[in-house]
Amino acid sequence: MGKIIVGKKSDLLPGSMQKVAVDGRDILVANIDGNYYACDDTCTHAGASLADGVLEGGTITCGWHGAKFNCMTGKLEKFPAKIRDLKSYQIVVESDSVFVEV
Structure with missing residues (x-):
């Protein structure tokens, strides 16, 4: 497993999220009250x-059809149909840098 830098802590303020490309995958990184997920x-559901x-x-709510996921665990919280959970990844913070482990 390797660590890949996704940005600086100052780029991802509490309550914000951003998409990053890591090894050909799109990963969402979120800051919840100073903790990174x-x-x-x-x-x-439909690839949004x-x-x-x-x-x-x-909780992340999909803008297309309203599926709700827990961004800390990747687990589906609410949707009318059964769909797969999201894969979650470990985050490591060193100094001002945020890394994702893949």
Whole structure:
């Protein structure tokens, strides 16, 4: 498993999220109250980028059809149909740099 830098802490303020490309995958990195989390950026329902959705607390709501995922665990929280959870990734913070482990 390797660490790949995704940005600086100052680039990802509390309550914000951003999409990054890591080894050919789109990963969503979110800052929730100063803690960083990462999961797949692609909604498992219809393929929308979750970075285009809304982050409220630890929940990401997909902008296309409203699927709700826990961005800390990748688990589906709410949707009318059963869809797959998201893969989650470890985050490592060193000094001002944020890394994702893949």
